[in-house]
Amino acid sequence: MLTEDVLFLSVRELGERVRARKLSPVELAESYLYRAEKLGPKLNAYATLTRDLALRQARAAEKEIASGHYRGPLHGIPYAVKDLVAVEGYPTTWGAPPYAKQRFDFNATIIERLNEAGAVLIGKAAMIELAGGLGYSAGDASLTGPARNPWNTNYWTCGSSSGSGAVVAAGLAPWALGSDTRGSIICPSAWCGVSGMRPSFGRVSRFGAMAIAWTMDKLGPMCRTADDCGLVLSVIAGHDPKDHDSAPAGVPAFSYPAAPASGKGRPLRIGRLTNVWQEMAPGLEQCVDDALKIMEKNGAKVSAVQIPDGPYEECAELTILMEAASSFQDLIHSGRCSELIDPVGQINGYASAEFSVTDYLQVQRVRAFLQQQIDRLFDEFDVLATAGESSAASPLSAPPEEDSAGPIARREPDGISSLCGLPALSVPCGFSKDRLPFGVQFIARALDDHAVIAAAHTYQWHTDWHRQHPSLS
Amino acid sequence: MVDARIQYARPCLSVTQPPDNRRGKRFSRREFSQQAAITAAAVLSAAPALAAGSDFGGQADASFKLSPDQGQEVEAKLGNIVRKYGDRLTQEQRQHLRRILTYNERMLAAVRAFPLQNGDSPASVLKVSRAEEGKR
Numbered sequence: 001m002l003t004e005d006v007l008f009l010s011v012r013e014l015g016e017r018v019r020a021r022k023l024s025p026v027e028l029a030e031s032y033l034y035r036a037e038k039l040g041p042k043l044n045a046y047a048t049l050t051r052d053l054a055l056r057q058a059r060a061a062e063k064e065i066a067s068g069h070y071r072g073p074l075h076g077i078p079y080a081v082k083d084l085v086a087v088e089g090y091p092t093t094w095g096a097p098p099y100a101k102q103r104f105d106f107n108a109t110i111i112e113r114l115n116e117a118g119a120v121l122i123g124k125a126a127m128i129e130l131a132g133g134l135g136y137s138a139g140d141a142s143l144t145g146p147a148r149n150p151w152n153t154n155y156w157t158c159g160s161s162s163g164s165g166a167v168v169a170a171g172l173a174p175w176a177l178g179s180d181t182r183g184s185i186i187c188p189s190a191w192c193g194v195s196g197m198r199p200s201f202g203r204v205s206r207f208g209a210m211a212i213a214w215t216m217d218k219l220g221p222m223c224r225t226a227d228d229c230g231l232v233l234s235v236i237a238g239h240d241p242k243d244h245d246s247a248p249a250g251v252p253a254f255s256y257p258a259a260p261a262s263g264k265g266r267p268l269r270i271g272r273l274t275n276v277w278q279e280m281a282p283g284l285e286q287c288v289d290d291a292l293k294i295m296e297k298n299g300a301k302v303s304a305v306q307i308p309d310g311p312y313e314e315c316a317e318l319t320i321l322m323e324a325a326s327s328f329q330d331l332i333h334s335g336r337c338s339e340l341i342d343p344v345g346q347i348n349g350y351a352s353a354e355f356s357v358t359d360y361l362q363v364q365r366v367r368a369f370l371q372q373q374i375d376r377l378f379d380e381f382d383v384l385a386t387a388g389e390s391s392a393a394s395p396l397s398a399p400p401e402e403d404s405a406g407p408i409a410r411r412e413p414d415g416i417s418s419l420c421g422l423p424a425l426s427v428p429c430g431f432s433k434d435r436l437p438f439g440v441q442f443i444a445r446a447l448d449d450h451a452v453i454a455a456a457h458t459y460q461w462h463t464d465w466h467r468q469h470p471s472l473s
Numbered sequence: 474m475v476d477a478r479i480q481y482a483r484p485c486l487s488v489t490q491p492p493d494n495r496r497g498k499r500f501s502r503r504e505f506s507q508q509a510a511i512t513a514a515a516v517l518s519a520a521p522a523l524a525a526g527s528d529f530g531g532q533a534d535a536s537f538k539l540s541p542d543q544g545q546e547v548e549a550k551l552g553n554i555v556r557k558y559g560d561r562l563t564q565e566q567r568q569h570l571r572r573i574l575t576y577n578e579r580m581l582a583a584v585r586a587f588p589l590q591n592g593d594s595p596a597s598v599l600k601v602s603r604a605e606e607g608k609r
Contacts, residue, residue: 215597244600272536311587314580321577333559344573347566351573354550359581364595366587371596408579 002031005462007171008469011228014174021065025076029058029120032078036122036172039472042153044145045166045199047083048091049123054078057120064118073231075118080167080176083124083174084131084210085219087111092260094351095142095160095212096129096218097339098331108208109240110177110219117235120175123459124164131179133212133324134345135338135354136160137400141342146396149192151436155393158187164222165192170472175223175232181212182316185220185413186280190388190427190439195456195466196222197229200447201421202247203238204233205252213323215364216316216418225466226456227423230256233449247447254449268455270442271305271381276413281391284438287430288387291440294462295455305377307411310370316415317362318355325352335400371420378445383455386413388426388439417443425452428465437465539578547574 006014006023017023033051040046061076080089086092086104088111104203107115114121120372126144128136139156140146147162147178150170157165161178165188168176178185180198197220204219213218221232234256239249265374272292292302331337332349340346377384390412409415417424426441444451460466539547553572557561562570 086535105518241602244602311580311583314583318577318580318584335558343566343569347570348561348573349555350562351550351577354553354574355577355581359585362587362589363596364582364592364597367596368594369589408583458525467576472510 001034002027004171004469007031007035008224008283009174009461010224011077011231012065012225012375013074014077015075015231017063018061018076019070024342025058025061025065026055028076029054029078029122032122032173034165035170039170040123040167040172043148043150043170043172044082044126044142044224045147045163045170045172046123046161047093047095047126047144049287050087050090050121052259053087053090053435054120054122054396057115057118059195065085071116071118072235074114074235075177076120078120078122078173079114080123080125080164080173081111081121082127082131082161082164082176082178083128084179085110085124085177086208087121087124092124093143094130095144097335098340099144100143104208106189109205109242110236111208113205113236113238119235124317125161125167125176125178127232128160128184129340129342129345130328131181131184131210131212132161133181133210134328134340135321135348136342138342138398139396141340141345143341146377149393149436150472151193152434153284154395154397156191156396156398158191158389158393160184161188161196161222165189165194165196168192168194168222168224169470171469173370175221175228176219177236178222179209180218180418181216181320182418184424185218185222186414186424186439186441187389190221190428190441191393193428193437193439193465193468193470194222194225195226195229195425195427195460196220197226197233197449197452198423199237199254199416199449200240200247200423201243202251203237203423203447203449205238205243205246207242211327212284213320213325213327216319216421218418218421225429226427226453226461227460229425229448230453232455233453237449251447256350256453267299267301268295268451268458269380270300270302270455271377271383271384272302273307273384273386273413274304275306276386276411276416277390278409279390280387281432281438284387284391285434287438288385288440291429291459292385295459298458300455300458302385305381307377307416308373308388309410310373311366311410312370312419313410313412313415315367316372316419318359319349319367319402319419321352322355322360322363325349325355327393329353329382351428365400367419370416374420375421378448382451383442383444384413385440385442385455388441392432392434392436392438413441421446423447423449423452425456427456427460428463428468429459429463539575543578543582546572547578550574
C-alpha cells in the first residue's frame with residue numbers, strides 16, 4: 001500500500017505521477033480503498049464504498065495511459081462524491097432514512113463528465129440528511145451517524161458536506177465533491193482544513209443531484225489546494241441543457257491551465273469584509289489578518305469594505321425554506337418526514353409549506369436588488385475576503401442549535417454569497433488553540449470563478465497550511 | 474444590467490407594517506433597515522409579547538416582539554398545520570412549530586418591509602428554452 005506521503009499529495013501532483021507512469025492508478029485506488037475501509041468507519045466519512053467500480057475504472061485508466069491515451073489531470077485519480085449525486089446502480093441515500101434504499105438507473109451529469117475524464121470513484125461520502133434541506137440542529141442528523149473531524153474525532157466536520165470534508169482531511173481520497181446551498185462546502189472546508197470551492201451558480205450541472213432550493217443549489221470540489229479546485233472545476237463545469245439553471249451556452253466556459261501557475265498573477269484588489277460576522281473565535285481574526293498581510297506582501301492591494309445593509313440572511317433562509325417545501329412536498333405531505341433523524345427536520349416542512357406565493361415573490365424581488373447591490377462591490381475589488389467560518393469546529397457534544405430565539409445574523413457571508421450565486425473558496429490559514437483548523441475565504445463576482453482560485457492559489461503558493469494533515473491511525 | 478432607476482434614492486411605496494408608520498413616509502433602500510428598526514420599535518410598544526429576539530437594525534439584536542397581526546398570522550398558520558396534520562404532531566412538536574413559525578415571521582417582516590416598485594422583477598424568472606434543447 002502507498003504511504004501517506006503519496007496519499008496526501010494534491011490532485012495535480014498525483015496526476016503528474018500517473019501521467020508519467022510513476023504511479024499506478026490501480027495501486028492508488030487500492031491504497032485509498034484500504035485506508036477508507038480502515039479509517040472511514042471511525043469518522044463516519046463514507047456512506048458507501050464503490051470498490052468494484054473503482055477498481056474497474058482504475059484498471060481501465062491504467063490500460064489507457066499505458067497505451068498512450070491520457071485524458072487529462074483527473075485520469076486515474078480517485079475521488080468521492082457526496083451521497084446526493086446519482087451513480088447508476090449504487091445507493092444514493094441523500095443521507096436520510098426515508099431514502100436509505102434509493103437507487104437510480106442513471107448517472108448524474110457530473111458523474112458522466114468525471115467518467116469521461118477517466119476519474120476513479122472510490123465511494124459516496126456521508127452527508128447531513130437531505131443536505132439540511134428540511135433543517136437540522138446537530139451533526140448527528142445523518143443516516144450514517146455524525147461525521148467526525150479527522151483533526152479531533154470528538155469534534156464535528158460541519159455540514160452538510162460532512163463526509164466530503166472528513167474524506168479529504170483524512171486522506172481517504174484526494175478530493176471529494178460537495179454541494180452548497182448555503183455554506184455546505186465552505187464551512188466543512190474551513191473546519192476540516194481543506195480547500196473547498198463553491199462555484200458560481202449555474203457553472204456546474206446539478207442534473208441527477210438532489211435538489212433543495214433550485215435557485216441556490218451548487219455542486220463543487222473539496223480538495224487539498226485551490227489549484228486542485230481549478231483542475232476539477234475545469235472538468236465538471238459547463239452548460240447542460242438538462243439543468244434548467246445551467247449557465248447559458250453563451251457564457252464563456254471555465255478553463256484552467258494544465259500547467260501550475262506561479263502564484264504571481266496580476267495584483268489582486270482585495271476587500272477585507274469588516275462587518276460580516278457577529279463574533280469570531282479567539283485567534284481567528286489574527287489568522288485572517290496574517291493571511292491578508294501575506295497577500296499584500298505579494299502584490300495585493302487590501303482595503304476594508306463593508307457589506308451594505310439589507311435583509312440578505314432573511315432572503316437566503318426564506319428562499320431555501322420556501323423552495324425546499326416544494327422540493328420535498330411528497331415527504332412532507334406523506335408524513336414520512338417523521339422518519340428523519342433531526343427533530344427540526346421532522347416538522348420544519350409543515351411550517352415552510354405555509355408560506356404564501358406572494359411572500360416567495362417578494363423575497364425574490366428583494367433578492368434581485370440585493371444581487372445588484374453586492375455586484376457593485378466588485379467594481380472596486382477582485383475578491384472579498386473574510387474567515388471561512390466564524391470559529392473552528394464545534395464539539396459533537398455541543399447542545400443542538402435552536403434557531404428561533406437568537407438574533408438573525410443578517411450579514412453572514414455564506415448567506416450573502418449563496419443568495420447572489422457568487423463563487424467562494426475557503427483555504428486553511430491556521431489553527432485554534434485546540435489545534436483545529438481555521439479557514440480564510442475569498443468571494444468573487446458571479447462567474448468570475450478564476451478570481452477566487454487565483455487569490456487562494458497565490459496565498460497557498462506562499463504558505464503551507466494546506467500541506468498539514470491530521471495524524472490518524 | 475442595473476436598472477438606472479434602482480439607485481439608493483427610491484421612495485418607499487409599500488411598507489407593510491404598521492400602516493401608521495408608512496403613511497407619508499419616504500425613505501430610500503439604504504435607509505430600509507433604519508426604518509424597519511423604527512417600525513419594530515413601534516410594534517414593540519403597541520403589542521403584547523409573543524416572541525423575543527430580532528435585529529431589524531442590521532447585526533445588532535434589539536428585543537422584538539410580534540405585532541398582533543403577526544401573532545395572528547403565526548397562530549393561523551399553526552392552526553392550519555394542526556388542521557391538516559394534527560394527528561401526526563405531539564404537543565411538544567406543536568410548540569416547536571410555533572417557535573419556527575415565529576422565527577419565519579421575523580424574517581418575513583424584514584423582507585415585506587423592503588420597498589419595491591411595481592416593475593421590480595423577481596430574481597428567478599422564466600428562461601425561454603426550445604424543446605430540442607431541454608430534451609432528456
